[in-house]
Amino acid sequence: MSNAPWVTYRPAIKVLDCSIRDGGLINGHFFDDNLVEAVYRACIAAGVDYMEMGYKSDKKIFAPDKHGKWKFCDEDDVRRIVGDNKGDLKLSVMADAERTDYRNDILPRDKSVFDMVRVATYIHQIPTAVDMIKDAHDKGYEVSVNLMAASVVQDRELDEALDVFARTPADVVVLVDSYGVFYSEQIRDYTERYIKALEGTGKQVGIHTHNNLQLAFANTIEAVIVGANRLDATINGIGRGAGNCPMELLLSFLRNPKFKMRPILQCIQDHFVPLRQKIEWGCQIPYIITAHFNKHPRSAIELRGSPDKDNYVAFYDRCVEE
């Protein structure tokens, strides 16, 4: 119980808002400046520690005229929202392994508005990820590494990956439940493994959940109890497919008085209620089905965009057949 006493709080816990970054996976990163600025202002007012603006994607791979600007996060686009970002809120950008021209597109930190680079990697991309971690660290950034789709990584490979991460200059290693399939005891086991593997390195463990089984918030709490100190959340739970851990729930749970739920509620009321009329996210039945089979939610996302969006049984039967 000492990790999560109920009447006090743990100052080491830091919260990262990835509404625009993970939410951008719903709409091709086409959020308008007005919304991004509203999220930015809400994060500042709510005492959130980091805000992730989007990706640093390689323009040679992804045509800029076919994707929204938050897929590239050009410095000028970000500065138009945040100016020089004076204040306590730090800015983060995600760099996908094999999709980022990191040597050229990630500037030295003193030339950049960003404070942190989060390297996202699948298990087979780790050598590239390690080089990206070093590159970002050498350029002066705080660095996080997010190993995606942990639920389909074999135990032995995971142990090797954690061992490799322990020897990089990354500041944070994030447990990522991309498929939204972990139950609480599994989150406990995995978080403990991450913490143990990084013991003595000074690195922090983070948690990024998806809400396919309505467990995104619950699993974030479980990771906190075991010792994770870096928590991802999004306003109104926005995010690909079933979405992420809702910021409003997380801030209500964390008792650090610096966190305020009210500015998040204001942002939801003013911006996310109308946004929901245009794009869908949240725990719809097809996401439960893909999670039941420990699958990536992409087929469920496709279904929800089709006229068959509520044909759950046919979708379930297709998953059984595969």
Next chain:
Amino acid sequence: MSNAPWVTYRPAIKVLDCSIRDGGLINGHFFDDNLVEAVYRACIAAGVDYMEMGYKSDKKIFAPDKHGKWKFCDEDDVRRIVGDNKGDLKLSVMADAERTDYRNDILPRDKSVFDMVRVATYIHQIPTAVDMIKDAHDKGYEVSVNLMAASVVQDRELDEALDVFARTPADVVVLVDSYGVFYSEQIRDYTERYIKALEGTGKQVGIHTHNNLQLAFANTIEAVIVGANRLDATINGIGRGAGNCPMELLLSFLRNPKFKMRPILQCIQDHFVPLRQKIEWGCQIPYIITAHFNKHPRSAIELRGSPDKDNYVAFYDRCVEE
């Protein structure tokens, strides 16, 4: 871990569907026979153990022409759906303390289609509840007692209540998080207390959660891990306000092969998708706010039925002021 191994299952776990009973709190118990029969058929096909049809409310207190028939569950109304209910699915009815003419309206079991009476009581109604438990037991029913709003009961009163329940002929005592405010560690603590207080009596502990904090399913799992064997759930999470633990998630989690998710998906697709166009349930922002303040969700339910339904900040401010 021995209570919840991940590759096998615990045969003692029994699942109760209360879709019609708790869902009836949304629409004044005006479900049509077609829907009730669909839920009944789905429960049978899915291997659910109990189905709760509604309440046995006192017609002297509640005028029958102002409430739907599932508030009264007359034998004839139930038999029109289930016949003599031959088969493994047992039927349950809820009897609220001080709102039920139990001596007259609950028939001897051999004259009734019901198998179980669930006595619902607030902490101050326990003497009445105890008499109701005895009455139902003497009439031949399985009996459950559901102590509501556990989150606002003082520890000492709770201990006394559990001690009283231990000495009744009730078969099951259910931990009820009416306000949907408990976190997982609290669910563990409470479930352990219930189990300990009933040790040696042969009584089972049950769990009934609400989804105000998106924790209904997660908290049901936590109770299972600690040893609760009677689990309440509803199809598509239907239920008052933020709703209950979704049956489709629970059956996916429980590995007993007798439980089937597919018939529940079929029922959702055919009946609950259209029902959602008519009535609202689920974790809307105002339920997070009432849970944050450990309040009954009734003010949030009222808000959601008004033109101000998305004015979250004004509602939050009113809760702060109260």
